[in-house]
Amino acid sequence: MFRSSASTFLSDRRQFVLGAGSLALLPWFGQCLKGAAKTNASFSKDPFTLGVASGDPLPDGFVLWTRLAPEPIEGGGMPAEIFEVTWELSEDESFNTIAKSGKTFATPQLGHSVHVEVHGLPADKWYFYRFQCGDAISPVGRARTTPAFNAAAEELRFAFASCQHWEYGYFTALGHMANEDLDLVLHLGDYIYEYAPNAKRVRQHNSPEIQTLDDYRNRYALYRTDPNLQAAHAKCPWLVVWDDHEFDNNCAGDISEEKGVDPADFLLRRANAYQAYYEMMPLRRRCMPTGPDMQLYRRIPYGQLANFQMLDTRQYRTDQPNGDGLKPYNEAEADRFATLLGDKQENWLKRDLIASHSNWNILGQQVMMAHVDRMEGEGEKYSMDQWPGYSHSRNRLLEFIRDRKVPNPVVLTGDIHKNWVNDLKVDFQNEKEAPMGTEFVATSITSGGNGGQMSDAEKVIQSENPFVKFFNGERGYVSCTVTPKEWRSDYQVVEFVDKPDAPLVTRASFIVESGQPGAHRT
């Protein structure tokens, strides 16, 4: 029986090898080759150079991640063999009280990455974890289970961030994030940038613009060698979603921003990008890509207190209906067939929002939702790559949330390299319309280089857009403290990124009271 199913697999496999379609079968294949896995490897160089991470927690477990890479930015440096990796979960940092342990395999097909899905743990509990491969032991990370689905959790502390361009500076803000007492971190995209190096910047990328699987792997590895990024990953579970630069700037579905790119070539590149993303992130097996497709949108509840819907506004969107850039409003934006989410994801989101009994309903996504006019004085200009470029699709979603009385909607956004707080409305032009939710936009970790407070620009933007409560151009992230009664967002900034060790400053704080849409500065 075994021989027969194995030979079926091998003949079927020939049909898959041209793409990444066989990825979903590879861990099973690794199980079949258990006897062939190396169990007693001896390393002359540390294979755990990329640190450890955890992610996507549930009430009974989470994902544990690492990747074996003694030569991280030169293809990893592992031989093309399967390696057995042991993992341990402990109630104490010294690993005296082991709660669970197990073995898994690091395969060359997945860049010797390791994704362990731990189950069967008690809810709402912290653990320490580590890996061992042969004679090498990994750094220690922390992970937690979420409160039970029906538990009335009293408090959640999390941070969200995006846009960490290696060349623009140091990930100091992530080091500060690692020192906060957080239950979760959301990364909303632009985890890497795909560009060629620029010699004038603070530190340089490691190759020309990335295209191949090896290119993407080496680029992720370069970023993940940053000690502040590793520290933030090790501190608590992360919920990750991509934006465009994990693949290609301002991509829309299978359409490149550059003219004349064959969609087939573009999708081949996307398969490389998505595989490298999966390999490097603490994601569940159900997110494993099939060729150029990877379902990243998903739901992570935190007891009855919060429901995180992590959205993908890149993979399923139609092409920008009015082109890219900043443009005045026209009828193309109101195209009812233009979509940022795609029908399947939008329907999934709506079904989940209706069913949600959570106190706070959080959309973790990429591009700014508020209809912000970016042109000073007479005339109007809106960003066509963001929700205003797909305004019919946005209004349909916001109307749904308002009309179905979804409790306390909060939208979290990255992408734009500025801090914003926006009241959300169905009709942004109507000053008299009451807000129906809040959008908190986090600036970049480094992208754009040293920022500034931009208080003059803030006044101009607020005079054009009365629903904007805050605008700021410094670098950093947002820390949120959520209770059944109140949401608090602290805008955490660093005053420079071109040198290490910038101190952390809380630039502004905003409160939303449960049941009373609209953010107030404290």
Ligand SMILES: [Fe+2]
């Ligand atoms: Fe960005």
